Amino acid sequence: DQQVKQNSPSLSVQEGRISILNCDYTNSMFDYFLWYKKYPAEGPTFLISISSIKDKNEDGRFTVFLNKSAKHLSLHIVPSQPGDSAVYFCAASDSQGAQKLVFGQGTRLTINP
Amino acid sequence: KAGVTQTPRYLIKTRGQQVTLSCSPISGHRSVSWYQQTPGQGLQFLFEYFSETQRNKGNFPGRFSGRQFSNSRSEMNVSTLELGDSALYLCASSLVSAGGFSGNTIYFGEGSWLTVV
Numbered sequence A: 001d002q003q004v005k006q007n008s009p010s011l012s013v014q015e016g017r018i019s020i021l022n023c024d025y026t027n028s029m030f031d032y033f034l035w036y037k038k039y040p041a042e043g044p045t046f047l048i049s050i051s052s053i054k055d056k057n058e059d060g061r062f063t064v065f066l067n068k069s070a071k072h073l074s075l076h077i078v079p080s081q082p083g084d085s086a087v088y089f090c091a092a093s094d095s096q097g098a099q100k101l102v103f104g105q106g107t108r109l110t111i112n113p
Numbered sequence B: 001k002a003g004v005t006q007t008p009r010y011l012i013k014t015r016g017q018q019v020t021l022s023c024s025p026i027s028g029h030r031s032v033s034w035y036q037q038t039p040g041q042g043l044q045f046l047f048e049y050f051s052e053t054q055r056n057k058g059n060f061p062g063r064f065s066g067r068q069f070s071n072s073r074s075e076m077n078v079s080t081l082e083l084g085d086s087a088l089y090l091c092a093s094s095l096v097s098a099g100g101f102s103g104n105t106i107y108f109g110e111g112s113w114l115t116v117v
Helices: none
Strands: A010-014 A019-025 A030-038 A045-051 A056-059 A062-067 A072-077 A086-094 A107-112 B005-007 B010-013 B019-024 B031-038 B042-050 B053-057 B064-068 B074-078 B087-094 B106-108 B112-116
Touching (some): A019 A030, A019 A107, A030 A062, A045 A056, A045 A072, A072 A086, B019 B087, B042 B074
Antiparallel strands (some): A030 A045, A056 A062, A086 A107, B005 B019, B019 B074, B031 B087
16 A cells, blocks of 8 residues: 555656656645655655645745645756756655655656756 | 764675664754665665654564664664565654654665675
8 A cells, every 4th residue: 555656757857947746645644745856875865845734835946836635746846957867755754653754656857958 | 964874884694694784863863763775665664763762663574673872873673684675774863843743854864785695
């Protein structure tokens, strides 16, 4: 039972354009969501997070949108840069097991020059 | 400010042996959690410690155990290693704020690559 799903295993975007990574969840108890970027053989690097009381959070080129009714969140990267090429993971937690993250399977983003 | 530090970075063990991995959290972080990453199962939560007590546990067999020391450093141990235990083991830490356990950013270390042969 996969509670967090990233249905696109890969995404290819041209440099300078917008990258949109999607994530769906099934557990309505999740109230905190995070995006991580990961390079091979390294640990995940935190990018941005959002609480369920918000529907949008921005940090520089990164914006996360949360649609609670659809149990869907997305990460927008604008403009996309070659250094953004990596695997992106969506993760979720709930207040009861707050330090326990449930991860999606990841989306490999490739930025083409 | 130093990040989450894990040792060793790489190790090879034989089936049936046991292994201990070490983690030093970010200074001031009292919550430490462990995750396993494999190609087939992705990133999965093992357990979390706070103030030397295990607060959460994932769905792993009892061969996987951990502990946390008074300085918040943590170790995890896997006994009777199996080939399927080959994975990247990640330690993460978070600063549990005065507001409680929810909504805290969790930071990861570089991981320990374990290969079981």
